[in-house]
Amino acid sequence: xxxxxxxxxxxxxxxxxxxxxxxxxxxxxxxxxxxxxxxxxxxxxxxxxxxxxxxxxxxxxxxxxxxxxxxxxxxxxxxxxxxxxxxxxxxxxxxxxxxxxxxxxxxxxxxxxxxxxxxxxxxxxxxxxxxxxxxxxxxxxxxxxxxxxxxxxxxxxxxxxxxxxxxxxxxxxxxxxxxxxxxxxxxxxxxxxxxxxxxxxxxxxxxxxxxxxxxxxxxxxxxxxxxxxxxxxxxxxxxxxxxxxxxxxxxxxxxxxxxxxxxxxxxxxxxxxxxxxxxxxxxxxxxxxxxxxxxxxxxxxxxxxxxxxxxxxxxxxxxxxxxxxxxxxxxxxxxxxxx
Amino acid sequence: xxxxxxxxxxxxxxxxxxxxxxxxxxxxxxxxxxxxxxxxxxxxxxxxxxxxxxxxxxxxxxxxxxxxxxxxxxxxxxxxxxxxxxxxxxxxxxxxxxxxxxxxxxxxxxxxxxxxxxxxxx
Numbered sequence: 001x002x003x004x005x006x007x008x009x010x011x012x013x014x015x016x017x018x019x020x021x022x023x024x025x026x027x028x029x030x031x032x033x034x035x036x037x038x039x040x041x042x043x044x045x046x047x048x049x050x051x052x053x054x055x056x057x058x059x060x061x062x063x064x065x066x067x068x069x070x071x072x073x074x075x076x077x078x079x080x081x082x083x084x085x086x087x088x089x090x091x092x093x094x095x096x097x098x099x100x101x102x103x104x105x106x107x108x109x110x111x112x113x114x115x116x117x118x119x120x121x122x123x124x125x126x127x128x129x130x131x132x133x134x135x136x137x138x139x140x141x142x143x144x145x146x147x148x149x150x151x152x153x154x155x156x157x158x159x160x161x162x163x164x165x166x167x168x169x170x171x172x173x174x175x176x177x178x179x180x181x182x183x184x185x186x187x188x189x190x191x192x193x194x195x196x197x198x199x200x201x202x203x204x205x206x207x208x209x210x211x212x213x214x215x216x217x218x219x220x221x222x223x224x225x226x227x228x229x230x231x232x233x234x235x236x237x238x239x240x241x242x243x244x245x246x247x248x249x250x251x252x253x254x255x256x257x258x259x260x261x262x263x264x265x266x267x268x269x270x271x272x273x274x275x276x277x278x279x280x281x282x283x284x285x286x287x288x289x290x291x292x293x294x295x296x297x298x299x300x301x302x303x304x305x306x307x308x309x310x311x312x313x314x315x316x317x318x319x320x321x322x323x324x325x326x327x328x329x330x331x332x333x334x335x336x337x338x339x
Numbered sequence: 340x341x342x343x344x345x346x347x348x349x350x351x352x353x354x355x356x357x358x359x360x361x362x363x364x365x366x367x368x369x370x371x372x373x374x375x376x377x378x379x380x381x382x383x384x385x386x387x388x389x390x391x392x393x394x395x396x397x398x399x400x401x402x403x404x405x406x407x408x409x410x411x412x413x414x415x416x417x418x419x420x421x422x423x424x425x426x427x428x429x430x431x432x433x434x435x436x437x438x439x440x441x442x443x444x445x446x447x448x449x450x451x452x453x454x455x456x457x458x459x460x461x
Contacts, residue, residue: 041395041400045395045398046400101415116396117394123431123461124461126431126432155430159428179428180428181424181428183424228434244429245428247401247403247429263392291398
């Protein structure tokens with residue numbers, strides 16, 4: 001059981017700055033995120049896209065913003081729990097017991113949900129029967145590439161993941177690459193490589209095709225693919241891989257007894273507390289009259305939620321407002337020299 | 340006069356709208372007035388049209404405001420930018436007439452536009 005003053009769910013910009021604010025006022029905190037990396041939507045959806053509305057930063061990319069925020073919390077020792085999705089939040093006495101999908105447990109008086117639009121999950125095939133084969137002969141990510149050796153693998157998608165795996169698996173497997181159009185959005189060098197391998201007959205390329213049905217009993221035997229003119233081709237295959245990127249799902253948050261409206265959580269604008277005492281929501285996932293889904297709003301919300309956490313984490317102490325420019329205590333926490 | 344006190348009658352305040360029809364999976368038509376300059380996605384969200392999620396809020400980063408544009412309208416719309424086609428790769432059951440509704444800006448030319456909403460967004 002990990003004990004902490006506050007647990008932050010979500011390692012996006014809002015979660016990171018909230019951690020900064022908590023540490024600044026002397027509380028400890030840990031951060032959980034379902035992704036395997038820090039940065040949330042900034043890193044997953046738009047790492048290279050410029051952002052122009054961060055105060056005092058005329059222009060920066062999602063990745064730069066993330067790196068700057070990571071730098072800003074460097075003075076503090078903050079524990080990250082990545083690739084962990086929070087599944088359960090339950091009250092036990094004065095504390096919240098938080099459990100992840102990998103059975104990590106936390107006990108804390110304060111839970112701050114900085115979850116964006118929920119957790120990132122792989123986008124799946126529209127074909128219903130695909131579910132039956134999931135994690136058996138149909139995958140949305142690869143853990144062990146050895147299982148594909150000597151087999152036929154049909155890869156769907158047109159981005160870097162699909163192309164990289166097509167190139168990699170073509171070394172030891174028979175690879176079909178199926179994509180809904182002629183253009184690929186992966187790196188040009190990889191696209192060239194795929195075309196080269198296709199010419200050599202090492203990758204079978206099917207463009208302008210999409211999955212229309214999947215056949216098999218316990219294991220996949222074949223798939224039907226269909227083009228825009230409804231022409232169907234049947235392909236024998238042992239495995240199917242789908243790489244359609246990630247999508248945000250509200251997921252288990254919906255079951256924690258919070259007031260949820262249109263995938264957002266209702267909060268007050270003093271503490272950014274939800275209808276449950278000690279559970280706060282900040283950033284894109286929270287909702288209140290006038291809410292703006294801007295990163296800068298998330299920073300403000302996190303700063304206020306952090307102050308609210310103080311009361312529950314240190315019930316016998318009084319929170320005193322201080323400036324970073326003048327407070328000796330804060331400077332000590334930051335590890336910088338006082339005047 | 341009345342028109343002096345009630346701004347809606349003053350010419351400067353006339354808001355230009357276009358009628359946009361969203362056809363949901365259950366074949367129900369939802370026709371709404373959307374202000375010129377807004378996107379079709381914003382029109383859907385403001386009018387609580389079911390089936391348009393718009394998770395990223397119009398940033399062309401999520402493909403959850405995906406619509407099928409009626410064939411006779413599809414060619415009348417301004418062409419897609421590269422990024423839109425990339426995102427459509429990730430949409431649920433993309434077709435030839437797929438668009439992201441956050442990339443379609445409402446104007447007088449689009450008055451009467453009809454779009455179908457896919458069975459799911461993800």
